[in-house]
Amino acid sequence: MQTVHIDQLVDLDADRDLREDRGDVAALAESIAELGLLEPLTVIPREDGRFTIYAGHRRRDAVRRAAELLVADPDHYDLSAEQAAARAEQLHHVPCYERPDLAGRDVLTQIAENGERLSLTDAERARGLQLALVDGLDARAIARATGIKLATVRAADKVAALPEAAQKALATGQLGLDEAASLDEFADDANAVERILRGSHLGYALAEERHKRDRKAKAAQLREQLTADGYVLVSKPKDFPWSSREAELGDLADAEGNPLTVAEYGLAEGHAVFIDSASYAEPRPVHICRAPEAHGHTRLRPTGYVSPDEIARREAEEAARREHAEKMSAARDVRAKFLRRLIGSQKAAAKHTDLLLTIAARWPDLIDAGHRHPLAEQLCPQPEQWTPARIQQCAVATAVLGIDDHAERLRGWNVKHEAALWWWDQLTTLGYDITPAEVEHRAATQAAYTAEQAARAAEQAARAAAEAEDEEDEDQEDEPGADEQDCEDCEDCEDCHAAPTQTTAAGCQWTADTDETGQDGEHDAPAA
Incomplete structure (x- = not known):
């Protein structure tokens, strides 16, 4: 050289x-x-x-x-x-x-x-600039010496303080030097940096984290203020507000039906507040009652919350239902033997066509349920085996099994309690010794039928009262007024319906009474 x-x-x-x-x-x-x-x-x-x-x-x-x-x-x-x-x-x-x-x-x-x-990578360039700064060189002097922009030198200085995740992103090329420097405001929050790096759009991820940070700061300030005011702060209850025991004060009423207010109940025992900062809206305090029923409050809107008493009631009801179902299952086996003797043969079934006719006439839709009965395959032979006698047996069996299956139902859509009661009575009449479980079931069916009839009667009475009121209103509207009694056209008075001795529009006097011969009243000529 x-x-x-x-x-x-x-x-x-x-x-x-x-x-x-x-x-x-x-x-x-x-x-x-x-x-x-x-x-x-x-x-x-x-x-x-x-x-x-x-x-x-x-x-x-x-x-x-x-x-x-x-x-x-x-x-x-x-x-x-x-x-x-x-x-x-x-x-x-x-x-x-x-x-x-x-x-x-x-x-x-x-x-x-x-x-x-080969040019230096952003990570290599950043490390070199960082070393130069560590050596005590001024950023401006480094920029002049290297020909690198002053902003880039300062960006390298910022990157030095970033968490490890950002350093890796820079080394792998996921971020450029300037992009990595934009993470400087979250240098003390490694979790936030990791969330930003997982995003597909750096600018949007940065904006979202800034929003989260601002909400967090506002929530902390609100928490400090509420604590100073004497409120009891708690975490947001699980499943609030849809199925939690806790409820917001505005959704509760006192014993007189007045909605609860924060001023009156916010500091009361058993009441608290949590800060709702889960959404993008501003953090807000939510004042709640932690056990509304225990404090005599009533809920103003339905929720999915179930009280311990209600849970116990439902569990007891479900246990009773299972026990009843087991008893009815055992009773069904006993009743099945009776039904096989009753209609299990062509000759026996022929004696009970009256059952078929009654069921078909009164509750024809119940016949379709016959195929669900456990005895359906035994008592209803396949069509290819049918003879006229077997057809009769199958028809009787289908109707009987249909109403028998329906009689075990107590609740549900389109339950016909009247049909069930009729069938239990028919079984007794036909010689069946009804079991205790079935006696209990029939009593429940009778109670449901009685309540159903009462509700129907009340509905009919209300409908009749409404119709009577409507008719009364119509009669009042139809009652003629004094001005409606004048004739508009009195040429021959054929359409004149004025009251007796009323003066018509033409000025004549008309008497509504008929004479001795039954003829209509006569018109008096108007005075001259």
Whole structure:
């Protein structure tokens, strides 16, 4: 390597130079003015004593620019005019690699230098800038020396304090240096940084975390204020408000039916407040009663909450239902034997066609339920086996099994209690010894039927009262007024319906009474 004066350096011929635009060398010139030329040029000696540049045209241009900058503004580099002039003169002596072996290979040299060079990654650049700052160098001086923007230098300083997740994202290329620096406001919150990095849009994730942070700060301020005011703070109850025991004060009423207020009940025993900050709305206090029923409050809107007493009642009811179902299952086996004797043969079934006719006439839709009965396969033979007698047996069995299956139902849609009661009575009449479970079931059916009839009677009475009221209103509307009694056309008085001896529109007197012969009353001529 040797030093060559800048005036001895010659460019390649224009038709051999691969670069059409050498670009802006201002940043590189700043670096050279501060640190000097760090990477020598590659040159080829010429016969006239000068040197052709094979690699380093931009560096040569940047050296010239750096010398001009030093002379023009020495203060910028903390130099005197003499020092700046001396450094500029020193820059004019350019270090060069003399490579005569590359003569004639200028194109390959340019491709190798510019095509194979690898730039520093953002992580590598950030680490270098961080080390320079650790060494005590000023950010502005680093920017001048490296040609890197001052904002990028400062971004590298911010990245140094970020959590490990951000450092990895920078190293793997998930984030650029400037993007990583934007996480600086969450440097003390590793969880927030991880959530941001999981997002697909950095700007949106940052905005969302800022919103969460602001809500958290407002919630903390609200919590502090509520505590100072003497309220009992609790966490949000599980499943609130849909099926929790706790309820908001505004959804409760006192014994007189008045809605509860925070002013009256907020500080009362058994009442508390939690801060609702789960949504994107502003955090707000929610005042609640922790056990409304225990404090004599009533709920103003239905919820899914079930009190312990109600749970116990339901469990007892379910246990009773299961016990009853077991008893009825055993009773069904006993009743099945009776039904097989009653209609299990063609001859026996023929004796009970009256059952078929009654059921078909009164409750024809129950016949379709016959196939659900456990005895259906036994008592209803397949169609290919049917004879006229078997058809009769199958029809009787289907009707009987249909109403028998329905009689075991107590609740549900379209339950016909009247049909069930009729069938239990028929079984007794036919000689069946009804079991205790069935007696209990029939009593429950009778109670349900009685309640159903009472409700129906009340509904009919209410409907009749409403119809009577409507008729009374219509009669009042139809009652004629005095002005409706005048005739509008009294030419022959055929349509005159005025009251007796009323003066008509034509001025005649008309008597509504009939004479002795049954003829209509006569008209008196109007007075002259």
